[in-house]
Amino acid sequence: MRRTTLTQFLVEQQRSARAIKPELRLLIEVVARACKAIAVNVGKGALAGMLGNAGTENVQGEAQKKLDVISNEILMEANEWGGHLAGMASEEMETFHEIPNRYPKGEYLLLFDPLDGSSNIDVNVSIGTIFSVLKSSDELGPVTEKSFLLPGTSQVAAGYAVYGPTTLLVLTVGTGVHCFTLDREMGSWVLTQSNMTIPEDTKEFAINMSNMRHWEPPVKRYVDELLQGKEGPRGKDFNMRWVASMVADVHRILTRGGIFMYPRDKREPDKPGKLRLMYEANPMSFIVEQAGGAATNGHQRILDVRPGKLHERVSVILGSKNEVERVTSYHLA
Structure with missing residues (x-):
């Protein structure tokens, strides 16, 4: 071959x-x-x-x-x-x-x-x-x-x-x-x-649960619904995966679907997020969108964010399209 x-x-x-x-x-x-x-x-x-x-x-x-x-x-x-x-x-x-x-x-x-x-x-x-x-x-x-x-x-x-x-x-x-x-x-x-694609729906999510107490209400609402499983409003069980290497977490999502979240939190309210827009969020968002997924900061498409400085940070929600859109809608509600 x-x-x-x-x-x-x-x-x-x-x-x-x-x-x-x-x-x-x-x-x-x-x-x-x-x-x-x-x-x-x-x-x-x-x-x-x-x-x-x-x-x-x-x-x-x-x-x-x-x-x-x-x-x-x-x-x-x-x-x-x-x-x-x-x-x-x-x-x-x-x-x-x-x-x-x-x-x-x-x-x-x-x-x-x-x-x-x-x-x-x-x-x-x-x-x-x-x-x-x-x-x-x-x-x-x-x-x-x-x-x-x-x-x-x-x-x-x-x-x-x-x-x-x-x-x-x-x-x-x-x-x-x-x-x-x-x-x-x-x-x-x-x-x-070739032509890798991310399924629009998923039963897996990736987030650092130890930070739950610091999250904003839309993220808490979304994750709480996932944790309720079949008995909750989503009507199905979800598995959590968290490697703490963005490349590993995103590659898993690219391979079999899922949603990755690294949201902003209350510990540093003056910062829009933890991950770097130019070195992490932008390239990963480009890849995810090219594979049929979506990537937002909770309020807008990440690829549309105009950076103000070289080491700008951003909140990141990316992966299976339908799940990303759901979390984003909770932020905009």
């Missing part, structure tokens, strides 16, 4: 579908190679001293794991010199990184969460990398923070890698969602699922 590699898939998208330019194809390939390098480091774990804290904090004041720092460096070094980018921004860095003058500049901007689910590193649970690609509107001038502050609808590509029992790369360039599995012996990404 003929196997389609990531490179072959991207060339076909470039030639036949005309969905991407050659420069974007090369950029995605570089990101995919960087994810392979990160997977190698994740796989070594304690054997290479990769576990534990790095002794530093990121811009959000969170303790960085050694693998957070290493993954960020891998993505930066891999993408800096290729000539496809005007700039990069990372969840782990305080400000954006403009491509140095010694390298040619391209027309794209790359944003990424180098290692999502860091709290799971030391306990050997699936973690991953999330990335988003924007087209720069400042091709003739220097890149500024404002260059990155575009709504999620401006994304030309988005994806994530999952470092689990198998290493996966899930990608969209606006023509559906496709999953590639890393063949470790051959070193190539092989297409294993």
